[in-house]
Amino acid sequence: MIDTKLLRQEQAIKAKQIILTDNFVIPNLIAGADVGFEEKGSVTRAAMVVMRWPSLAIVEYHIARIPTEFPYIPGLLSFREYPALLAVWEKLQHKPDLIMVDGQGIAHPRRFGVASHLALLLDIPTIGIAKKRLCGHHEALDETVESCQPLNDNNEQIGWVFRSKKRCKPLYISPGHKISLDTSLLWVKRCIKGYRLPEPTRWADGIASNRAFFNRMKQNLA
DNA sequence: GCGACAG
DNA sequence: ATCTTGTCGC
Numbered sequence A: 001m002i003d004t005k006l007l008r009q010e011q012a013i014k015a016k017q018i019i020l021t022d023n024f025v026i027p028n029l030i031a032g033a034d035v036g037f038e039e040k041g042s043v044t045r046a047a048m049v050v051m052r053w054p055s056l057a058i059v060e061y062h063i064a065r066i067p068t069e070f071p072y073i074p075g076l077l078s079f080r081e082y083p084a085l086l087a088v089w090e091k092l093q094h095k096p097d098l099i100m101v102d103g104q105g106i107a108h109p110r111r112f113g114v115a116s117h118l119a120l121l122l123d124i125p126t127i128g129i130a131k132k133r134l135c136g137h138h139e140a141l142d143e144t145v146e147s148c149q150p151l152n153d154n155n156e157q158i159g160w161v162f163r164s165k166k167r168c169k170p171l172y173i174s175p176g177h178k179i180s181l182d183t184s185l186l187w188v189k190r191c192i193k194g195y196r197l198p199e200p201t202r203w204a205d206g207i208a209s210n211r212a213f214f215n216r217m218k219q220n221l222a
Numbered sequence B: 001g002c003g004a005c006a007g
Numbered sequence C: 001a002t003c004t005t006g007t008c009g010c
Helices: A004-017 A077-091 A114-122 A181-191 A199-209 A212-221
Strands: A029-038 A043-052 A058-067 A098-102 A126-130 A148-153 A156-162 A171-177
Touching: A004 A114, A029 A077, A029 A199, A043 A077, A043 A199, A058 A077, A058 A199, A077 A114, A098 A114, A098 A181, A098 A199, A114 A126, A114 A171, A126 A181, A156 A181, A171 A181, A199 A212
Parallel strands: A029 A098, A098 A126
Antiparallel strands: A029 A043, A043 A058, A126 A171, A148 A156, A156 A171
């Protein structure tokens, strides 16, 4: 069986290596990463899209499918998703300077969400962009677009709750590694183009889910 | 003991 | 995450 106790200790130890200062100024390439499951969860599918900044034109995208070997356990999500993420990463011909990951960065009980774990494995700056809260608390947000509140946990800020679009649930943004809280929010804002999700994550999600709209767009770019 | 709980 | 059509609201 899985030794959750040991894995949590591992997270706490690796979290000490996380750097929350900026390691870059302006990225040339920004990637979006998303993970999903198929065949009733037996197959893990990861997608990555690399976009050029500031045009946000798609440079390349890939999908990797591997057998799932770890269950979903709140707080231990990265152990379930990182193998597939490393698999897609290998397919990239252009390595990005920054990756926006679907999930939490340091907004995690032990400050080690999937975005942080991936960043440490790849040694690339990442930002965690989650659609739901895992931990932490915050003041209520107004309905206004751009409305933002710090996400705190145990007297420390671990991220931001940001309303990227009107009448939409807010995003939970937190640095993964090698980027600060402020810069994380800044780049997410810069990549919001009228939709709830920032372009990198939005495209990674769309390409992975194989939706009609995205398939048409891919053809237009081919 | 009772909730909360990324994807 | 995933299973799934139409439908209510701006």
